[in-house]
Amino acid sequence: MNIGIIGLGSIGQMLVKAFCKSGAVAPEELVVFNRTREKADNLRAAYDLKIADTAQAVCNQVDIVFVCTKPLEILPLLRTLSIPAKTHVVSVAAGVSIADLESVHTGSVSKVIPTVTSSELRGVSLFACSERLSSEQREQLKWLLSRIGVAQEIAEEEIETATILTSSAPGLIAGILESYAQAAVRKTPALSIEIAREMLVETMLGTATLLQNEKLGFDQLIERVATKGGITEEGLRVLGKTLPKGFDELFDMTASKHDMLKQMIHKQNSTL
Numbered sequence: 001m002n003i004g005i006i007g008l009g010s011i012g013q014m015l016v017k018a019f020c021k022s023g024a025v026a027p028e029e030l031v032v033f034n035r036t037r038e039k040a041d042n043l044r045a046a047y048d049l050k051i052a053d054t055a056q057a058v059c060n061q062v063d064i065v066f067v068c069t070k071p072l073e074i075l076p077l078l079r080t081l082s083i084p085a086k087t088h089v090v091s092v093a094a095g096v097s098i099a100d101l102e103s104v105h106t107g108s109v110s111k112v113i114p115t116v117t118s119s120e121l122r123g124v125s126l127f128a129c130s131e132r133l134s135s136e137q138r139e140q141l142k143w144l145l146s147r148i149g150v151a152q153e154i155a156e157e158e159i160e161t162a163t164i165l166t167s168s169a170p171g172l173i174a175g176i177l178e179s180y181a182q183a184a185v186r187k188t189p190a191l192s193i194e195i196a197r198e199m200l201v202e203t204m205l206g207t208a209t210l211l212q213n214e215k216l217g218f219d220q221l222i223e224r225v226a227t228k229g230g231i232t233e234e235g236l237r238v239l240g241k242t243l244p245k246g247f248d249e250l251f252d253m254t255a256s257k258h259d260m261l262k263q264m265i266h267k268q269n270s271t272l
């Protein structure tokens with residue numbers, strides 16, 4: 001199976017690394033193109049993949065192509081290409097819908113929202129497929145994504161909220177952890193920020209492992225940690241007062257950003 005990747009930024013490079021690391025794809029089966037050639041050359045130093053000279057050249061020689069450019073770059077790029085109808089086009093862009101993709105490609109299209117944690121073969125890739133997909137194409141996509149983490153098929157109307165739980169989450173969690181560490185050091189300046197960060201990372205890994213291995217619910221873990229009348233209970237009370245409002249705002253603002261992006265994409269599509 002030949003797989004194309006157009007755009008080798010954070011997510012395009014992650015896909016190359018994850019597909020190779022998982023063994024899902026042999027490097028020789030990958031055909032890549034990036035606007036700046038240097039990124040492709042750097043990857044080539046580690047993986048024996050093929051570098052195409054143009055995006056069109058990628059599309060001419062693959063069964064499935066992952067387009068990993070920014071949301072506003074996807075449709076203009078796809079419009080310049082003559083993509084064989086048998087080629088399955090997968091967009092990873094937030095805000096670009098299946099209908100948008102179907103307006104620029106006569107063949108099968110899918111929307112995937114990957115996550116950077118797939119470079120560790122962990123995390124959730126969201127996917128939604130067009131009705132044009134054959135069952136083989138759908139199974140192939142699901143298989144590829146399940147090799148680099150959990151492949152979660154999802155209705156398009158749910159994908160934006162789910163993106164915040166899966167794809168944005170590593171960045172959001174890092175932001176939460178930084179704020180957690182900074183607050184600890186503000187409280188106790190003798191504590192080093194580096195040690196505070198290390199303690200949180202190890203604790204987060206332990207927490208996730210415990211939840212998963214013992215199949216604990218969040219409420220069960222809370223009960224195990226929070227001694228009745230103890231310290232953690234007090235911390236949870238504070239979180240219960242402050243976090244719901246903050247998380248509601250987070251989902252509202254990221255939904256607004258998705259809406260803004262979709263409007264720009266539709267405006268762009270109607271003027272092209």
Ligand SMILES: NC(=O)c1ccc[n+]([C@@H]2O[C@H](COP(=O)([O-])OP(=O)(O)OC[C@H]3O[C@@H](n4cnc5c(N)ncnc54)[C@H](O)[C@@H]3O)[C@@H](O)[C@H]2O)c1
Pocket residue numbers: 006007008009010011012033034035036039055068069070071073077092093094113114115116167
């Ligand atoms: N970063 C994430 O965690 C993440 C997660 C899910 C989805 N996405 C989506 O992935 C896409 C890329 O995001 P990113 O964070 O990797 O951005 P990025 O800016 O790191 O990468 C974009 C890459 O596309 C290349 N590019 C631009 N136009 C091109 C063209 N015409 N032909 C070939 N290459 C071209 C750029 O040179 C760059 O290397 C976005 O649409 C984003 O919504 C990102």
